Amino acid sequence: MQFDYREFHINASPLDEGGRYYARAKIYRRASATGDSVEVKYSGDLGDYPSDADAIEAAQRWAMQWCDNNSG
Template sequence: MQFDYRHFHIDCRARHADEGMYYARARITRVPQNDEHVPSHDSGDIDAFTNEADAISCARAWAMEWCDEVSDAASKAASKAASKAASKAASKAASKAASKAASKAESKAASKAESKAASK
């Protein structure tokens, strides 16, 4: 069974073992953009079942959960990076504004001192 979920392509299979059991397996690949090479993730044997349909159903559920976890982790990392960049930009802007205010205050104080000195 092959299908796409989120931005992943999933291939679910059941490996039939010599003892008669079916082992759930999944191969997950991120959907490529343009002609990029993307690595795949192989689950290995997830669990054993007495019939193929149950094994494939298990592989499907496992693969979707794995994709959700990977996507959530990537979203959190992107959000953290964006927050860090925004904080850095805000800090830089605040520093620039403080420097500008200090310069303006120094200029005003110097002007006031010059006026006071000229009036004496």
């Protein structure tokens, strides 16, 4: 799932491995000069969950907290 939050763009797409879903997120910031998105943070695996919806929710929660702590 991709969405914008503050000045960031977040991709919270889980990894499906054998019926378990691993929460992970990539956070991008738009470069002001070019308008291109630049990756600023990759979460790595944030834990495994029984459904993709649970994994997406965990990744979104982590990403929004990271953005709140690192927005300028």
